[in-house]
Amino acid sequence: MKTLFMVTALSVDVIIMTGGTPVPAPGPEFSDVPYAGLFGDTVIARVVEEIIADPHSVYHPRDLEELTGASSPSVRDALATLTRFGLLKTAGGKHPAYTVDRSKKTFVALTLLAYATLDDRQGSDCMNTAIPHYCETVRSSCTGIQVYGATTAYRISGESGSISPVILAGCGNAYRYPAGTAPQD
Amino acid sequence: MVPAPPPSDGITLEVVRFLAWLKKRGASQRLLYCNKKWEQKGIRVKEICRGPARGRMRMQNDPSTGEKWIVLSDLVWADNLMMEYGEEIPHHSQWIEL
Numbered sequence: 001m002k003t004l005f006m007v008t009a010l011s012v013d014v015i016i017m018t019g020g021t022p023v024p025a026p027g028p029e030f031s032d033v034p035y036a037g038l039f040g041d042t043v044i045a046r047v048v049e050e051i052i053a054d055p056h057s058v059y060h061p062r063d064l065e066e067l068t069g070a071s072s073p074s075v076r077d078a079l080a081t082l083t084r085f086g087l088l089k090t091a092g093g094k095h096p097a098y099t100v101d102r103s104k105k106t107f108v109a110l111t112l113l114a115y116a117t118l119d120d121r122q123g124s125d126c127m128n129t130a131i132p133h134y135c136e137t138v139r140s141s142c143t144g145i146q147v148y149g150a151t152t153a154y155r156i157s158g159e160s161g162s163i164s165p166v167i168l169a170g171c172g173n174a175y176r177y178p179a180g181t182a183p184q185d
Numbered sequence: 186m187v188p189a190p191p192p193s194d195g196i197t198l199e200v201v202r203f204l205a206w207l208k209k210r211g212a213s214q215r216l217l218y219c220n221k222k223w224e225q226k227g228i229r230v231k232e233i234c235r236g237p238a239r240g241r242m243r244m245q246n247d248p249s250t251g252e253k254w255i256v257l258s259d260l261v262w263a264d265n266l267m268m269e270y271g272e273e274i275p276h277h278s279q280w281i282e283l
Contacts, residue, residue, distance in 0.1 A: 029256075030247040030249075030250075030252075030254050031211070031213075032210070032211070032214060032215065049210060050210075053206040053210045054202065054205075054206045054222075055275055056202060066221065067218070067221065067222060102275060102276050103276070107276065108276055111209065111274050114208075114209035114210070115208075117211070118208065118212055121211070122212065122260070126208065126260055130264075130273045130274055133268050133273050133274070134273065134274045134276070137271075137274075137276070138276070
């Protein structure tokens with residue numbers, strides 16, 4: 001008689017799921033690979049993750065070298081790339097300091113990506129919480145926020161003496177733009 | 186920036202920014218790294234674990250390396266604080282406190 005197949009007992013660990021139980025994390029819990037490894041563990045990914053996570057700090061190349069454990073040239077390259085893309089603004093010639101340009105949509109998208117990778121790993125709902133809140137704040141800024149801060153209306157005039165559109169400015173600051181190029185933001 | 190609510194229970198803007206940073210870095214990070222970045226800003230991570238974030242953020246050893254990690258476990262609590270302080274997505278269109 002031949003043995004066609006064997007039946008063996010397998011032990012399977014089961015977590016009883018309830019409505020609020022988060023989905024178990026697929027990856028290792030203790031990992032600091034940026035964006036859960038979506039872009040690999042590169043210097044630029046590490047720098048991006050750091051500046052997106054803390055967009056308020058002023059970054060110096062040396063700080064980022066210490067924080068990321070990367071070499072000076074690779075951090076400089078990463079910073080140059082991010083400056084070229086407009087995600088970072090730089091000041092200071094010999095000892096440059098970098099700040100995050102939070103007006104960039106790339107910044108908003110990468111912030112949401114940080115939440116998305118966390119959600120996919122932990123089964124949380126951070127991204128879906130952030131999106132409506134973001135939309136609310138953006139919409140309110142687009143619908144008459146100047147009314148609250150404005151005390152004086154300034155007429156912006158060009159060099160030629162022609163009058164460009166009237167801009168309401170808060171805080172008593174007047175700005176001078178060439179006629180017809182006054183920004184609406 | 187949204188006008189910061191008055192500090193309560195040891196929660197300050199800097200603490201919320203630390204929580205936001207931790208959350209955006211996967212909600213867990215080496216204690217060493219947390220200290221390296223945040224101590225200079227006056228954030229004492231262990232004190233936050235024991236104080237305002239008690240039961241919501243914990244210190245845990247990585248069994249494979251023995252390293253201490255800080256793990257943010259209550260993401261909803263962190264979310265609410267971040268929204269309250271305008272730190273969820275701190276973009277340029279938010280209110281600025283004059």
